[in-house]
């Protein structure tokens with residue numbers, strides 16, 4: 001699945017949208033567009049809860065049509081979502097979705113920010129959301145984002161007035177934005193943040209409404225629109241060759257882990273914004289009405305504006321470098337102004353435009369993708385001026401890399417390549433490259449971030465800066481590039497990767513949850529991976545009380561960086577039911593290492609290295625089972641087969657082409673993976689084979705599917721229809737409705753205790769209608785809601801059994817929840 005999707009991405013998406021490390025190489029028309037943006041001093045902040053909530057059409061419109069500085073503040077990183085492209089869930093999915101948002105913003109021209117709120121899963125009401133999040137901290141982060149970004153206009157994706165009608169995170173995002181609007185200009189509110197970034201009053205706040213919020217297009221057509229601002233967002237941008245709707249779709253299609261591929265649209269399209277607070281715009285088609293967005297906004301900026309207006313007017317598409325002298329003049333004037341918000345922003349924008357107009361290529365490339373502290377690295381610098389602009393390189397410096405001490409200033413003559421190699425440099429202690437918000441252990445609702453300057457940032461940038469001191473047209477202009485790594489791939493050609501600092505040694509336990517169904521001892525491999533050449537030391541495996549591990553200590557010695565060595569420890573569980581954690585601890589010299597390195601590698605985002613605690617959960621469960629050979633039909637991707645192997649089942653994957661009754665006969669039970677009826681088109685034609693298998697005495701267990709977007713409505717041999725019923729509180733009471741039923745008694749006796757310590761949720765998309773042959777086994781509900789009975793439905797059909805379950809076994813089994821194993825074993829054992 002993973003490989004197939006990876007191949008698809010390579011062929012379907014233009015490489016210009018890949019890899020942020022790749023230097024931007026704008027065309028003359030794109031440079032012109034950036035000059036137009038240089039001449040707009042206004043900003044807009046879009047606020048919602050998750051990656052993929054944002055309206056890319058409006059963000060692209062604000063960025064590319066209005067040319068405003070535009071950002072999306074997503075309160076969370078989307079950890080609680082589902083992953084359609086690979087096995088990563090929770091925090092690792094949050095890392096992917098953070099990068100998908102950055103890829104989306106590179107496409108639509110916006111910027112990206114976050115808060116420390118963790119997407120802990122589905123929440124039905126903002127009261128619950130704001131109790132699990134630390135409301136005060138999230139509000140502080142929204143205030144921080146506004147004071148730092150200083151938007152003129154704020155747009156909420158969701159309505160703050162209808163709690164309970166959508167995801168609690170959604171309504172909370174709007175409520176917090178609404179509240180923050182009145183706090184941000186008051187220096188007594190969050191005074192620490194005011195001290196750091198000053199106060200700020202946005203001009204107006206909107207809610208990005210649409211007909212959808214009115215129930216129907218008809219209702220919306222009839223509604224009073226005097227309080228709405230209407231903007232035309234369907235324009236075509238000749239300089240980009242794309243319509244706004246086409247850019248919006250390219251951007252939205254970056255949410256690949258959510259399967260949000262989107263097809264571009266052309267032609268007129270109106271967006272509606274309901275005015276909530278601030279000054280109502282007199283011109284109801286202009287969000288920035290009454291706001292000075294010219295250079296005059298900056299004290300002393302008018303003269304700069306006059307120069308840059310001419311640059312825009314006289315821009316030569318055949319030779320953008322003709323603008324360099326005027327741009328440099330504007331840069332020089334700007335540097336004379338007192339420090340200010342817009343000065344900082346426009347200085348960076350101007351530097352980028354100057355470099356682009358002169359075709360100036362600057363790069364610092366490391367000779368390896370990662371280095372351990374004290375490890376040696378060589379960095380090669382390249383500088384090329386590909387125009388007639390008058391440029392000289394006066395120095396190359398870096399706080400972390402040593403370049404030759406005596407640097408001879410060098411004129412960068414037209415199209416003459418200049419390179420410089422650093423001496424082999426030994427990195428001193430520096431923090432490891434890993435997502436900053438995952439470095440400390442947070443709570444269910446919040447990430448913990450020690451350094452307040454990092455709060456809100458999508459990721460840490462420019463950790464390894466190299467400064468190029470240039471003289472352009474006689475004016476000193478420093479430009480900074482972050483060290484990157486690149487290599488040549490025989491298929492893809494030039495591939496860029498982030499350059500990183502990683503530990504000299506990491507460890508991992510290949511299985512994250514080890515289930516011991518008996519007291520039998522087991523060999524547990526610990527994989528030690530070298531982050532540098534010639535690393536050796538000792539390893540121990542820390543274990544919970546009552547368990548034993550031998551040997552106590554082992555030596556490892558690895559010659560080459562990247563190479564692995566496997567150490568085998570023998571683990572013996574206690575007699576009685578018990579849970580705990582195994583943690584490898586490696587010692588090299590005086591340094592201890594307890595991290596695992598996880599590499600996330602997809603084509604639409606940069607390679608991500610994530611350091612997580614190296615550990616595995618061990619569970620001794622009292623479990624009985626019947627049947628031996630299970631067939632598994634993969635859906636959207638889950639790790640249930642690995643869990644079943646742990647308790648001693650033989651599991652065989654059944655590809656769609658092999659779903660036919662003669663082949664299915666060999667299995668004691670067949671399990672259908674999550675969302676198979678949403679993602680595997682062949683399921684529409686294979687159901688009769690599965691039904692025949694049941695009729696002839698087989699057991700078929702179907703796990704959850706979403707009620708919308710099914711490839712067939714007939715996913716059972718008997719009438720059954722799915723709904724959106726779900727129970728999100730993992731601690732909600734479970735009532736056993738059919739206590740005498742076989743699945744509650746054989747071979748394991750299931751009691752309500754088996755529903756203790758479940759994680760994230762009980763289940764989702766439960767059926768709400770079924771034929772009388774089905775027996776509903778369990779009743780459950782979230783607080784204040786009617787009881788659902790569709791979580792686990794069992795029907796005998798022919799000589800066999802059909803079971804539909806929306807219970808979240810795909811979360812509970814990988815998390816090592818004993819009761820979930822005992823119940824699943826009963827489902828597999830039915831009729832045997």
Ligand SMILES: [Zn+2]
Nearest residue numbers: 049050053167
């Ligand atoms: Zn959402």
